[in-house]
Each structure stands twice: as C-alpha cells, then as structure tokens.
Amino acid sequence: MTEQILLGIRDFLQPYVSLLNSHNVDYLTCNHWNTYVPEWIRQEDTVDLYDLFEKRYNEKSPAKNLLEELIDQIVDWKRKIEQITYTREQFEEQILPEKYENELTSLKNKTRTFMSPKKEHEVEILAPIIDQLANMVNVDSIIDYGSGRGYLGVKISYDYERNVLGIESSEEILHSGEKRIETLSKYQKELYDNIKYKTTSTIVNSETNFEKLFSETFDSYSSSFLLCSLHACGSLSCSLLNHFVENLSVRAIANVACCYHLLEEKFVANPFTNYCAENDPCSFPLSHRLIQEKTKLGRNARMLAVQSFERNKADQTLNAGLWYRALMQVLLVEIYGLTTGLQDIKLGKLTKKSMTFEEYVWKAVDKLKLDKTKITVNVINNYWIRYESCRHQLHTFIQLKVLFSGLIEMMILLDRLVFLEESVPTASSYLVALFDPIKSPRRWCLVSLK
Numbered sequence: 001m002t003e004q005i006l007l008g009i010r011d012f013l014q015p016y017v018s019l020l021n022s023h024n025v026d027y028l029t030c031n032h033w034n035t036y037v038p039e040w041i042r043q044e045d046t047v048d049l050y051d052l053f054e055k056r057y058n059e060k061s062p063a064k065n066l067l068e069e070l071i072d073q074i075v076d077w078k079r080k081i082e083q084i085t086y087t088r089e090q091f092e093e094q095i096l097p098e099k100y101e102n103e104l105t106s107l108k109n110k111t112r113t114f115m116s117p118k119k120e121h122e123v124e125i126l127a128p129i130i131d132q133l134a135n136m137v138n139v140d141s142i143i144d145y146g147s148g149r150g151y152l153g154v155k156i157s158y159d160y161e162r163n164v165l166g167i168e169s170s171e172e173i174l175h176s177g178e179k180r181i182e183t184l185s186k187y188q189k190e191l192y193d194n195i196k197y198k199t200t201s202t203i204v205n206s207e208t209n210f211e212k213l214f215s216e217t218f219d220s221y222s223s224s225f226l227l228c229s230l231h232a233c234g235s236l237s238c239s240l241l242n243h244f245v246e247n248l249s250v251r252a253i254a255n256v257a258c259c260y261h262l263l264e265e266k267f268v269a270n271p272f273t274n275y276c277a278e279n280d281p282c283s284f285p286l287s288h289r290l291i292q293e294k295t296k297l298g299r300n301a302r303m304l305a306v307q308s309f310e311r312n313k314a315d316q317t318l319n320a321g322l323w324y325r326a327l328m329q330v331l332l333v334e335i336y337g338l339t340t341g342l343q344d345i346k347l348g349k350l351t352k353k354s355m356t357f358e359e360y361v362w363k364a365v366d367k368l369k370l371d372k373t374k375i376t377v378n379v380i381n382n383y384w385i386r387y388e389s390c391r392h393q394l395h396t397f398i399q400l401k402v403l404f405s406g407l408i409e410m411m412i413l414l415d416r417l418v419f420l421e422e423s424v425p426t427a428s429s430y431l432v433a434l435f436d437p438i439k440s441p442r443r444w445c446l447v448s449l450k
C-alpha cells in the first residue's frame with residue numbers, strides 16, 4: 001500500500017517535474033508563466049489557489065473545469081497519504097502505550113528555556129515521545145544525531161533522567177550549547193549539575209561506532225540505542241536510517257528531516273558539483289523500486305518540498321520579495337549582460353524592510369558591486385511599468401507550486417518509509433505529522449522500532 005502510493009505520487013508529479021524544478025528568480029527572464037503553466041491554469045490567473053484547494057478538500061462536488069480536476073487529484077493524494085500516516089493524536093492513541101500530558105513540564109514551568117518558540121514547540125512534543133519509544137524497545141541510551149545546541153537532548157535527559165549523547169560535528173555549536181546549559185544551571189543549579197547529557201564533537205558517518213563513542217563519553221557501557229534527530233539536514237537523515245538498518249544495537253529511531261535540497265540524488269547530477277551519486281549508498285532514492293526505475297526529483301523540486309502549504313497560506317507575505325528579485329534578474333541580464341550563476345545570486349535580505357523597487361535596485365547594484373552609471377531612475381521605472389501587469393501571475397505561479405510541495409516531500413519521506421519496510425521487515429515503522437505546520441513546517445517524524 002505504501003509503495004503503491006509512493007509510485008502513484010511519483011507518476012502523478014511526472015508531467016509537472018519541469019514546473020517544479022523551475023527557479024523562481026528566472027520567472028520573468030525565462031518566461032516561466034507561459035513555458036510551464038498549462039493554458040487552462042493561465043486562464044484562471046485571478047483565482048486564489050489556496051482557497052480553492054481548501055474548498056475542494058472540504059466539500060466534494062463534481063469538478064467544473066480542468067483546474068478543479070487537478071486540485072481534486074492533489075486532494076485525493078492528500079487523503080491517501082492520510083490513510084498511511086499518523087497524526088500526532090492517532091500516534092499517541094494507537095501506538096504509544098500511554099497518553100502523555102503535553103504540558104510544558106519542568107524546564108518551562110520553572111525557568112526560561114533559551115529556545116525560540118518554534119524550537120520549544122518541537123522539543124516539547126518530541127521529547128516525551130522519545131521517552132516512550134525508548135521504553136517500548138527497552139533502551140536506556142539515547143543518541144541525539146546532529147544535536148546542534150542540544151535543545152532536544154538536554155530536555156530528554158533533564159525531564160526523563162536518561163543518558164543522552166549528543167553527536168555534533170561543529171565545535172562552535174557545541175560550545176554554544178554548553179554555554180546554554182551553564183545559563184540554565186544558574187536558575188536550577190542542582191539539577192543541571194547532575195544532568196546526564198554529554199556531547200561529542202564527531203562527524204557521524206557509516207563507520208561511526210556508537211558503543212565506542214558512548215563508552216568513551218560516559219565511562220559506562222551501553223549495547224542498545226535509540227537514535228533521534230531533530231531536523232537532521234540532507235543526507236544526515238539517510239545516514240541515521242542506514243545505521244538503523246545495519247546496526248543491531250540501534251533498536252529505534254525518531255527522525256525529523258529537513259533541508260531536502262542538500263540530498264545527493266542518485267540519478268540527477270548535483271548542479272554545484274556536477275556529480276551524480278549513483279554509486280553512493282545514501283541519497284535519494286533509497287527504496288528498491290525507485291532505484292530500479294531510476295526515479296529523479298531534481299534540486300529545485302526538493303527545495304520546494306520544504307515549503308508548507310499551511311504556512312504559506314497563513315502568511316502570504318512569505319514570498320513577497322520574489323517579485324523584486326525576479327524583476328532584478330531582468331535588469332541583470334538586459335543591462336549588465338550577466339549570463340551565468342544568476343540563480344545563485346542571493347539578494348534575499350535586501351527585501352526584509354519595506355522598500356520601493358527603485359531602492360531595492362540601488363541596494364542590489366551596490367551589493368553586487370555593479371556599475372551604477374548604467375542605470376537611472378527612469379530606466380528602473382520603465383522596467384517596473386513594463387512588467388507590472390504580470391505581477392499577480394507570479395502569485396498564482398507560486399501558489400501552484402506550493403500546492404505540489406507536500407507531495408514532493410511525501411515522495412522523499414515515503415521512499416524512506418518503504419526503504420525501512422524493505423530493509424527491516426520485522427520493524428514497525430510510522431510516519432507521523434508531529435508538529436503544527438504553521439509553527440514548524442518540517443513536521444514529519446519517521447519512527448521505527450525493532
């Protein structure tokens with residue numbers, strides 16, 4: 001069933017792969033609207049696609065046109081995905097042995113946590129689940145994979161008095177995490193002095209020996225582990241899955257992934273290195289069938305996978321800077337004659353404050369150290385006037401892409417789920433929508449228990 005849905009989503013996305021891999025900054029220079037958007041959607045360029053999607057999701061009536069048919073197909077896939085995945089509530093009720101109280105426990109009630117509200121939301125939900133999963137497979141030792149500043153590991157260790165080993169490659173980040181523990185201990189000295197959270201500055205890879213790392217760090221032996229990770233970027237999540245598959249001592253995993261654009265695809269060359277990872281063990285795809293059928297996604301489609309429909313719908317200013325950036329691209333090509341590396345020019349931060357297009361252009365030209373004498377206020381205004389009528393179409397274009405984003409993310413995650421089911425058939429594996437999609441868009445947690 002899971003594999004069927006995975007293959008179905010892949011086939012459904014196939015005709016849209018070019019659209020999904022288009023780079024937004026080239027929207028005007030490469031005429032994306034006419035190149036990638038089907039004519040029957042272009043005719044509906046004033047329809048709010050997010051509203052239409054919600055309407056079609058909530059009330060089933062026969063589709064009136066091709067656009068509604070397309071939206072209904074996406075709705076159908078969403079419903080199929082809901083059948084094979086879990087909401088947090090379903091997971092708690094059907095899989096976890098106890099219903100936990102998701103109240104802000106010790107850390108929060110007594111003192112400040114020194115986390116962003118987003119991180120706090122994630123850690124508050126994930127820590128008690130990991131504690132229960134560890135009980136279910138009878139492991140004492142938890143490994144926080146790519147632990148960063150240790151938000152999750154510290155919480156698990158503190159609240160559930162567990163040994164947690166944080167593995168983090170960046171010394172600087174580890175150091176900043178240590179400072180945070182020092183600050184926390186000012187509020188609750190006796191508790192943080194005894195905390196069983198330790199860290200190691202290590203780059204994890206397929207050779208990493210957890211028993212050895214653990215005994216070196218804790219001065220005691222452990223033979224079974226739960227590996228957890230909160231936002232393990234790119235291939236780091238795949239590396240965690242491979243450890244689960246290959247290593248008997250890894251009894252369980254709880255993996256929240258992120259940064260899908262950093263994955264190495266087997267059948268698509270990385271645009272920066274021009275390297276295709278066909279012979280590497282860890283990348284996309286992982287499941288047998290997708291490998292056998294040489295399934296591709298593409299970097300820009302994977303980048304799109306991190307955009308959440310719910311968050312974009314709730315805050316439609318998220319992509320507000322894009323129009324200026326797309327228009328700037330026209331100036332860069334037509335006035336400055338730039339032809340290469342255009343997609344990689346990052347001007348994002350310029351748009352943070354509200355500013356006119358003219359101000360934006362001057363700042364951009366300044367930042368890129370381009371010849372200011374080549375443009376005038378008039379030139380800038382003429383570009384604005386020339387393209388102004390296409391502006392609302394970019395909005396529809398972005399909405400259209402975001403409607404597909406959840407399906408691209410699902411292709412990546414279901415591929416991993418199928419990989420686990422194939423590789424450790426005796427394990428129980430679940431994909432759970434853990435976090436609030438508006439607060440924390442990378443919200444899926446892949447859980448597997450041996």
Ligand SMILES: C[S@@+](CC[C@H](N)C(=O)[O-])C[C@H]1O[C@@H](n2cnc3c(N)ncnc32)[C@H](O)[C@@H]1O
Nearest residue numbers: 146147148167168169170202203204230231233
């Ligand atoms: C997106 S951050 C998440 C950090 C933390 N889990 C959190 O939720 O705040 C991913 C972390 O993984 C670390 N990392 C990336 N690759 C790694 C590797 N191969 N071994 C160890 N740490 C790694 C990065 O330095 C970064 O701190």
